[in-house]
Amino acid sequence: KAGVTQTPRYLIKTRGQQVTLSCSPISGHRSVSWYQQTPGQGLQFLFEYFSETQRNKGNFPGRFSGRQFSNSRSEMNVSTLELGDSALYLCASSWTEGASALHFGNGTRLTVT
């Protein structure tokens, strides 16, 4: 069974640009969550999608947005990039929303210069 797949693995962008990250969950998993990981803050919750609907959102500015498609694949978009957006972005899937164990992808390393 294939795991959670995130693309691309690495991205280098400049300030002011926008970026789109992609996540394909484990087959059969309908919930996708996104996290930002930095050395200082650890794992910070961005948002969760279930059945194409955003179920929960973390404390991030509106520049961070996402969506989920009917096949449960998800994308995350960050507009007007700032240096502080440099981080590892992790996608995780679970079979349902709520109190369910997460399975993480390998992440996308975003560097903003």
Add this chain to the structure above:
Amino acid sequence: QKEVEQNSGPLSVPEGAIASLNCTYSDRGSQSFFWYRQYSGKSPELIMSIYSNGDKEDGRFTAQLNKASQYVSLLIRDSQPSDSATYLCAVFTGGGNKLTFGTGTQLKVEL
């Protein structure tokens, strides 16, 4: 007060010893608790989940939950160098409907 707190470490234990990792949480309504292991440069992987008070054992790992004291711990018996990693405690709060992670404890198992 942070929602989920862990000692950042590093926690150093000799090979073969028991490693004890601790985590406290602030939301008394928390329902589900998880331990993830993260090797350097890799993504977190789930190693244990616990939902009710008491102990849950899986191989060399034992998770312990005490809801009255709002703490959850992970014991690793017969620690191996391959156990050297950062261990993340995660707590699911029904009210917030999200999984909140601690900042992790770095474990070093020394030969």
